Amino acid sequence: MHPCSYFWVRVPTVSGVQWHPFSAIVMPSGDSFGFCIRAGSSASSFTRQLYEVGVSTHSLAVNLCGPYGRISVDVDDYDVVLLVAGGVGVTPLLSAVNQRRLMGGGSRGSKSTEWHVLWSVRSREDLLMADPLMATQAASHPQQQRGATSVQEPYQELSDSGAGSLSVSWTMHCSAEKEGGVVTRGNGEELHYRGGMAVLEEHINSSRFMGRRVAVLACGPPTMVVEAQSLARQSGFDFHKEVFNW
Numbered sequence: 001m002h003p004c005s006y007f008w009v010r011v012p013t014v015s016g017v018q019w020h021p022f023s024a025i026v027m028p029s030g031d032s033f034g035f036c037i038r039a040g041s042s043a044s045s046f047t048r049q050l051y052e053v054g055v056s057t058h059s060l061a062v063n064l065c066g067p068y069g070r071i072s073v074d075v076d077d078y079d080v081v082l083l084v085a086g087g088v089g090v091t092p093l094l095s096a097v098n099q100r101r102l103m104g105g106g107s108r109g110s111k112s113t114e115w116h117v118l119w120s121v122r123s124r125e126d127l128l129m130a131d132p133l134m135a136t137q138a139a140s141h142p143q144q145q146r147g148a149t150s151v152q153e154p155y156q157e158l159s160d161s162g163a164g165s166l167s168v169s170w171t172m173h174c175s176a177e178k179e180g181g182v183v184t185r186g187n188g189e190e191l192h193y194r195g196g197m198a199v200l201e202e203h204i205n206s207s208r209f210m211g212r213r214v215a216v217l218a219c220g221p222p223t224m225v226v227e228a229q230s231l232a233r234q235s236g237f238d239f240h241k242e243v244f245n246w
């Protein structure tokens with residue numbers, strides 16, 4: 001399955017005729033994949049009905065068609081890959097991160113051993129939306145002591161260097177929070193976030209990656225994606241965007 005792939009999904013319990021596209025997230029273990037679906041506000045929406053059915057049952061029959069989609073850049077050709085996500089837009093990019101970790105740092109002669117993820121959400125609780133689909137820090141850092149629950153200092157990038165020479169750093173922002181803070185994952189690990197809006201120009205600029213070939217992948221609110229694309233163009237970076245139009 002290619003990074004950022006999606007499936008057409010039908011849930012007969014909700015609708016026998018409706019098919020909807022959702023980004024697939026390869027699990028950190030690599031043995032399965034899942035979906036992170038945001039429930040719509042309208043009671044008649046497919047995703048809201050799916051949520052209501054999902055909370056009242058332990059299992060659902062699901063039909064899948066796919067996978068489809070291929071990103072326009074080959075991430076293995078770049079020195080640095082910068083992922084910019086807003087809200088649930090993290091889903092296709094998280095899958096790309098998980099797949100890259102599973103491949104390891106030196107597979108297929110890949111140049112891209114440095115990945116950076118900038119994820120901006122509205123509230124601190126939103127950082128846990130894809131918690132079961134994110135790699136654990138214990139798995140990423142087996143050399144750490146078993147009792148350690150946080151590998152991220154406050155306001156510093158969350159480093160994940162567990163797959164060979166691959167380095168993945170996460171920077172998280174909560175726009176509704178005035179100050180930075182911490183959220184605790186289901187496994188007890190801590191995620192530190194910064195308060196306020198993310199300033200994309202601090203992350204997407206040529207001075208940060210002098211002399212290196214960089215690819216920028218973005219998915220999220222249209223204004224964020226447009227700004228990321230503009231900054232990538234100004235910096236001479238290749239760019240790919242994932243768009244949710246359904």
